Amino acid sequence: MAAVTQVAELGSYVEAFRELEQRTIRQPDWLRSMRRDAFARFCDAGFPTTKDEDWRFTNVAAIARGSFAAAAAGNSRLTMEELQPFRIPGAACRLVFVNGHFEPELSDKASCPPAVEAGSLAGALARNPETLNPHLGRYLNTQRDSFCCLNTAFLEDGAYVRIAKGTVVEAPLHLLFVFIGAGEPLMAHPRNLLIAEPDTQVDIVEEHVSLAEGIFFSNVVTELVAQENAVLSHHMIERENREAFHVSTLRIQAARNANVRSHSVLTGGALVRNNIHPVLSGEGAECLINGLFIGDGHQHMDNYMLLEHASPHCSSRQFYNGILDGEAHGVFHGRIIVHKDAQKTDAKQTNRNLLLSDSAQIDTKPQLEIYADDVKCTHGATIGQIDEEALFYLRTRGLKEGSARQLLLFAFAGECLERIAPGAARTYIERIIHQSLPSRVRPFSGGGLEMDRHWEEVG
Amino acid sequence: MLEIRNLHASINHQEILKGIDLTVGVGEIHAIMGPNGSGKSTLAQVLARRETYEVTQGEVQFNGKDLLAMKAEEAACEGLFMAFQYPIEVAGISNAYFLRAALNAQRKYRGEEELDAIDFLPVLREKMRLLGMEERFQSRSVNEGFSGGEKKRNEIVQMAVLEPKLAILDETDSGLDIDALKVVAAGVNAMRSPDRAIVLVTHYQRLLDYIVPDFVHVLANGRMIRSGGPELALELENKGYGWIEPVTTGAL
Numbered sequence: 001m002a003a004v005t006q007v008a009e010l011g012s013y014v015e016a017f018r019e020l021e022q023r024t025i026r027q028p029d030w031l032r033s034m035r036r037d038a039f040a041r042f043c044d045a046g047f048p049t050t051k052d053e054d055w056r057f058t059n060v061a062a063i064a065r066g067s068f069a070a071a072a073a074g075n076s077r078l079t080m081e082e083l084q085p086f087r088i089p090g091a092a093c094r095l096v097f098v099n100g101h102f103e104p105e106l107s108d109k110a111s112c113p114p115a116v117e118a119g120s121l122a123g124a125l126a127r128n129p130e131t132l133n134p135h136l137g138r139y140l141n142t143q144r145d146s147f148c149c150l151n152t153a154f155l156e157d158g159a160y161v162r163i164a165k166g167t168v169v170e171a172p173l174h175l176l177f178v179f180i181g182a183g184e185p186l187m188a189h190p191r192n193l194l195i196a197e198p199d200t201q202v203d204i205v206e207e208h209v210s211l212a213e214g215i216f217f218s219n220v221v222t223e224l225v226a227q228e229n230a231v232l233s234h235h236m237i238e239r240e241n242r243e244a245f246h247v248s249t250l251r252i253q254a255a256r257n258a259n260v261r262s263h264s265v266l267t268g269g270a271l272v273r274n275n276i277h278p279v280l281s282g283e284g285a286e287c288l289i290n291g292l293f294i295g296d297g298h299q300h301m302d303n304y305m306l307l308e309h310a311s312p313h314c315s316s317r318q319f320y321n322g323i324l325d326g327e328a329h330g331v332f333h334g335r336i337i338v339h340k341d342a343q344k345t346d347a348k349q350t351n352r353n354l355l356l357s358d359s360a361q362i363d364t365k366p367q368l369e370i371y372a373d374d375v376k377c378t379h380g381a382t383i384g385q386i387d388e389e390a391l392f393y394l395r396t397r398g399l400k401e402g403s404a405r406q407l408l409l410f411a412f413a414g415e416c417l418e419r420i421a422p423g424a425a426r427t428y429i430e431r432i433i434h435q436s437l438p439s440r441v442r443p444f445s446g447g448g449l450e451m452d453r454h455w456e457e458v459g
Numbered sequence: 460m461l462e463i464r465n466l467h468a469s470i471n472h473q474e475i476l477k478g479i480d481l482t483v484g485v486g487e488i489h490a491i492m493g494p495n496g497s498g499k500s501t502l503a504q505v506l507a508r509r510e511t512y513e514v515t516q517g518e519v520q521f522n523g524k525d526l527l528a529m530k531a532e533e534a535a536c537e538g539l540f541m542a543f544q545y546p547i548e549v550a551g552i553s554n555a556y557f558l559r560a561a562l563n564a565q566r567k568y569r570g571e572e573e574l575d576a577i578d579f580l581p582v583l584r585e586k587m588r589l590l591g592m593e594e595r596f597q598s599r600s601v602n603e604g605f606s607g608g609e610k611k612r613n614e615i616v617q618m619a620v621l622e623p624k625l626a627i628l629d630e631t632d633s634g635l636d637i638d639a640l641k642v643v644a645a646g647v648n649a650m651r652s653p654d655r656a657i658v659l660v661t662h663y664q665r666l667l668d669y670i671v672p673d674f675v676h677v678l679a680n681g682r683m684i685r686s687g688g689p690e691l692a693l694e695l696e697n698k699g700y701g702w703i704e705p706v707t708t709g710a711l
Contacts, residue, residue, distance in 0.1 A: 387547075389547050390547050390548075390549045392509060392531060392547075393543065393546070393547040393549065394549070394557070394561070395530070395531040395532040395535070396507050396508075396531045396532075396534075396535055396540075396541055396543075397535055397540075397557075397558075397561035397564075397617065397621065398532055398535035398536050398561045398562075398564040398565040398568070398621070399532055399560060399561055399564050400532050400564065401530070401532065403560070403564065404532075407552060407557075407560065408549070408552075410551075411549065411550060411551025411552045411600075412550075412551060414551045415550070415551055
């Protein structure tokens with residue numbers, strides 16, 4: 001690694017880290033040393049380059065070269081009206097984070113059941129840091145990934161959710177991360193810790209949005225702990241502005257008989273990397289990873305999934321669908337590791353991609369590493385265009401070309417939607433998918449048939 | 460209803476239709492028969508406005524309008540329906556949703572009120588019953604995983620719902636067992652009307668035992684070589700296409 005150039009690039013981080021250390025001087029030693037170790041590792045490793053196998057298709061030079069100021073807390077000018085479009089009807093709570101910092105004034109916990117502890121990580125660390133000690137940073141692998149190091153170095157705020165044993169939460173918990181501009185490029189490193197105790201059931205929606213133009217670097221880490229027999233759905237929605245850099249890591253720890261569903265929908269951002277790293281650590285654990293990414297313009301969307309089967313009798317399903325238009329670049333990197341003891345593993349991975357233009361690009365790399373001998377694993381990837389036969393078929397029944405295209409795109413995206421259990425979260429996500437598709441229907445949009453145009457080409 | 464004059468069409472610069480003339484009047488049923496490769500399906504596809512075929516000469520009037528100037532969806536909205544020889548599977552769109560969207564696109568074109576799901580479902584159910592299709596097919600993806608016979612019946616369900624003025628059935632009979640053929644034929648016969656014309660494109664005379672046409676045409680090597688009444692189909696049945704082919708191979 002070219003350490004000399006890295007130091008210059010890391011200058012702004014060093015300064016921000018010193019300020020953070022001053023600010024958190026009263027926090028427990030374990031936390032401070034965790035930060036310090038992570039920052040040291042980040043300074044050693046620097047940002048990854050495309051020579052790194054895990055980053056072969058994603059060049060983060062734009063992030064590495066950038067200079068980002070740490071976003072300050074408590075200067076939110078947002079009103080409830082501005083957040084109205086980001087409301088899931090019937091949600092049990094909505095925690096709002098502005099530029100990475102919790103905003104109690106904008107959050108709503110009124111319908112949150114008492115068995116659910118939902119609030120800010122900063123608050124929990126101030127009140128009772130020792131209850132977090134066994135979990136916080138205990139699952140994340142900072143050896144592999146500089147962005148995880150960076151997040152841990154700047155670990156300060158984010159969501160903290162804990163569902164008490166045996167609790168079934170019917171309505172979704174909404175974690176809303178809002179970016180508002182500040183004139184200069186900003187960064188935030190939200191850190192979420194979500195713990196579902198044994199025999200619980202909960203739906204969590206983690207959403208990232210922008211309410212302003214401008215460059216923002218979000219580097220999010222979520223540690224999600226599904227304890228024995230917990231049934232948990234995590235929905236990640238990324239729809240930030242077209243200048244945003246977004247790196248997310250979801251680390252899932254699934255205990256015995258836990259059932260975790262991770263759904264992700266990426267529609268925004270300039271450069272997006274979404275890491276999902278589930279470890280099926282307990283016997284009989286089950287997980288579904290369901291991803292949809294919809295990009296156009298010059299968007300870059302990288303889905304990196306690393307799934308570890310660490311115990312016997314676990315099953316996993318991964319489905320990623322990509323729709324890419326313009327000069328968008330999509331990446332799917334799906335790696336399944338079946339450890340030596342993970343007999344009777346049943347794993348299946350599928351990546352399907354639709355390219356809507358000649359300049360759109362997808363790199364797909366499904367990978368299996370199997371160290372056990374009694375397992376059932378399959379993987380595969382397809383890349384295609386809109387099916388012209390299907391398009392013609394729909395048109396011969398009277399649908400305009402634009403509407404027919406839209407219908408086919410929605411059907412393709414709908415495969416992901418159907419894997420989400422019906423309910424408030426799915427309805428919310430369905431609307432987002434609907435909103436993000438129409439502009440991608442090029443020849444001419446749906447609407448009424450206008451007879452006198454466009455008919456001249458045949459004959 | 461349909462007037463085809465000297466229609467020439469080619470694909471990849473190879474001429475398939477070499478001057479077709481055909482007049483179909485309202486209320487009539489025409490059968491177009493011919494050996495494989497004679498251009499039957501090409502004719503159906505050109506009429507349904509598939510753009511991969513290039514029309515090099517001729518004209519087609521449909522209800523007094525220039526059909527060749529229309530796009531596929533416009534021809535459909537003007538009342539033309541083609542039942543596909545190989546119906547396409549469309550994953551992720553339910554039969555009911557698709558057909559309602561299609562019907563509403565056509566109704567909107569005609570300036571009629573669109574139907575909501577509550578008004579539409581009874582219509583669909585009735586047509587499906589007519590074609591012996593179970594209710595579960597309405598929520599299944601269009602043609603996905605359907606058997607050959609189910610796909611063909613589904614085409615006729617679509618025709619029954621859309622109520623076209625002109626229906627072109629492209630080899631709807633091929634691959635059907637006799638029971639399925641009877642069901643499909645009954646569905647087509649139920650659509651017979653003085654306001655509607657039907658063109659049956661078929662390789663086999665068998666279909667015409669159940670749907671009796673007013674006129675029969677024989678297409679070979681891109682041209683209509685014989686036209687007549689239903690008796691022509693029987694003649695074909697007895698003689699096969701062998702008597703046609705010596706004439707046409709010379710022209711190839």
